[in-house]
Amino acid sequence: MKSILAALVLASCTSPAWSLNIAIYHTSDVHGWYSSRPAKWDKENSTRTIGGFPALAALVEADKTPHILLDSGDTFQGTPEGNLSKGMATVDLMNQLGYSASAVGNHDYDYTEPNLRAMAAVSTFTWLGANVYVRKTGLTPDYLKPYRLIDIAGKRIAVIGVSGRHTATSTLPANVKQLVFRSEADEAARWTRAVAKFKPDAIIILAHIGLSGSLGGQKLDVSTWTFTGADAEYGTLSIARAAKGATVVIGGHNHTGLLHGYLDKDSGVLLAESYYGLTDVSRINLEFDDATGRLKGVSDELIPLWTDKTGEDPAVAATIKVFSDRVEKEMGKVISKSAVDLGRSTTDLDSDIGNWFTDAMRRQAGADAAFQNTAGIRAEIKKGPLALRDIFQVMPFENTLVRLTMTGDQVKRMLADNLRGGHAKMQLSGLTVKFREPPQGPMEITLERSGKPVKPEDRLIVVTNNYLTTGGSGGKVFGEAEKSQDTMTPIRELLIKDVEEHPVTEVPAGGRIVRLE
Numbered sequence: 001m002k003s004i005l006a007a008l009v010l011a012s013c014t015s016p017a018w019s020l021n022i023a024i025y026h027t028s029d030v031h032g033w034y035s036s037r038p039a040k041w042d043k044e045n046s047t048r049t050i051g052g053f054p055a056l057a058a059l060v061e062a063d064k065t066p067h068i069l070l071d072s073g074d075t076f077q078g079t080p081e082g083n084l085s086k087g088m089a090t091v092d093l094m095n096q097l098g099y100s101a102s103a104v105g106n107h108d109y110d111y112t113e114p115n116l117r118a119m120a121a122v123s124t125f126t127w128l129g130a131n132v133y134v135r136k137t138g139l140t141p142d143y144l145k146p147y148r149l150i151d152i153a154g155k156r157i158a159v160i161g162v163s164g165r166h167t168a169t170s171t172l173p174a175n176v177k178q179l180v181f182r183s184e185a186d187e188a189a190r191w192t193r194a195v196a197k198f199k200p201d202a203i204i205i206l207a208h209i210g211l212s213g214s215l216g217g218q219k220l221d222v223s224t225w226t227f228t229g230a231d232a233e234y235g236t237l238s239i240a241r242a243a244k245g246a247t248v249v250i251g252g253h254n255h256t257g258l259l260h261g262y263l264d265k266d267s268g269v270l271l272a273e274s275y276y277g278l279t280d281v282s283r284i285n286l287e288f289d290d291a292t293g294r295l296k297g298v299s300d301e302l303i304p305l306w307t308d309k310t311g312e313d314p315a316v317a318a319t320i321k322v323f324s325d326r327v328e329k330e331m332g333k334v335i336s337k338s339a340v341d342l343g344r345s346t347t348d349l350d351s352d353i354g355n356w357f358t359d360a361m362r363r364q365a366g367a368d369a370a371f372q373n374t375a376g377i378r379a380e381i382k383k384g385p386l387a388l389r390d391i392f393q394v395m396p397f398e399n400t401l402v403r404l405t406m407t408g409d410q411v412k413r414m415l416a417d418n419l420r421g422g423h424a425k426m427q428l429s430g431l432t433v434k435f436r437e438p439p440q441g442p443m444e445i446t447l448e449r450s451g452k453p454v455k456p457e458d459r460l461i462v463v464t465n466n467y468l469t470t471g472g473s474g475g476k477v478f479g480e481a482e483k484s485q486d487t488m489t490p491i492r493e494l495l496i497k498d499v500e501e502h503p504v505t506e507v508p509a510g511g512r513i514v515r516l517e
Helices: 002-014 053-062 080-084 088-097 113-121 184-198 236-242 314-331 352-365 388-394 408-417 476-480 491-501
Strands: 019-027 067-071 101-103 126-128 132-134 147-152 155-162 179-181 202-207 248-251 270-273 280-289 295-304 334-338 369-373 384-387 400-407 426-429 432-436 444-449 459-465 483-490 513-515
Touching: 019 053, 019 155, 019 202, 019 248, 053 088, 053 314, 067 088, 067 155, 067 202, 080 088, 080 314, 080 388, 088 113, 088 314, 101 155, 101 202, 113 126, 126 147, 126 155, 147 184, 155 184, 155 280, 184 202, 184 236, 202 236, 236 248, 236 270, 248 280, 270 280, 270 295, 314 388, 334 491, 352 369, 352 400, 352 426, 352 459, 352 491, 384 388, 388 491, 400 408, 400 476, 400 491, 408 426, 408 432, 408 444, 408 459, 408 476, 483 491
Parallel strands: 019 067, 067 101, 101 126, 155 202, 202 248, 248 270, 369 459, 432 513
Antiparallel strands: 019 280, 132 179, 147 155, 280 295, 334 384, 369 426, 400 459, 400 483, 432 444
8 A cells, every 4th residue: 555655656746747827818800890790701611600709708718727818909990889889889898708908909099089098998908008109298198008917827927018100090190190109119128128027927918010911811820931021120020029028929900810820939929810800819828837837838729719619608699789789770771782792802903892982982972083992991792682781891980081183193193102012002983093013113003084094284083081181091192182172971971872872783894903014
């Protein structure tokens, strides 16, 4: 008997040390997609439902590992539920799930800074913006913190949040003109040094920028890739290499999903991103050695929220139902129909949905040409009945129509700004543009209207949105227009009026933007 006990004691002394694990569940760019929906974009799973806070809550509740919930911003803008509540529905749900912190995204400012301040006032989690400063005072805004310390399972986790510098022009510029967005990498490095005095066991940096803009809108495995050059100069990789001592940098904004994260060998930091629309969540595992108490491993997995696997939390679903029912009474009204699908571009140039959108603007305004930033078109139109919700999701922003007088030369230069890299950041109606971007030298662009060349001195009546005319990304040349008048008419109202008057019977004519070889 004694020999058996001795053997057991010896075995316990020589067995590997037990490890403590802490899970970080991360979301980003939820954009108001609170509920599950059919994965129509997935040919193999088009009828399966995916995503939403009820599925996330069920997944997290089933995980008995100590865990923290974090987000990297752009929490509400994009659906009627998110927009009509001006983000308060998001706050209710994130409070209910027990989020600890969120970095502030550019679209979190879409209903002005006072609205974000009101959201923060009722949030039980911390809004983070370590690189956001008040222009006049140089202080951090009162509704943001640079970092938060979280004590969990005997460990201290420091969480730092940075907004993207692009926020100055990627929300309505007037909403943030009183703020300064400093270098993400420099400020992350500064605050990583600052939190070191608290001796955290791990440092997590939330960022509303991504690893690479070229990866936007994709889910992919980059764990074996090598990133160099431009990718190391801007984005989460630059943060990882500047913020000495950080453990994980979790990005957003680009709507990229990293299936297994990316471990940067130069810095030893794990990078993660969590896709878009709450269809997926990143689960980042922090593994601590029980013998030493030190962090010994970090791993990441992007988990799709298939509801047949996760289940759905009934209490969270009930919260959503309250405000969804109110919204659906108005947004569920059928106003027209479409005989065809209007989707996004497969060539990164003009798209069916962009052509319809700008045709409707031009038709309703009686203009020569219409322009809409591609990134501002947030959904597709599917064949069948069209409800108010469908148009709202195509155009969730409160942009108004601006009428301008521009020369052919100004239009050409504006388009040059938006065709860099060989893809169109602008959709258009009323013109055909042909372009060639040589390896060196200026871009070659020709414009045609009704089959005839547009001369540099020609004057055109142009319509676009007030985001572009007030300094939004890609809209610089609009500021040179001879005449400019904000009609104060919401573009969404014009789209609704147009689709009521002109139901979609066919795909609009394409080939408006032509890349020359």
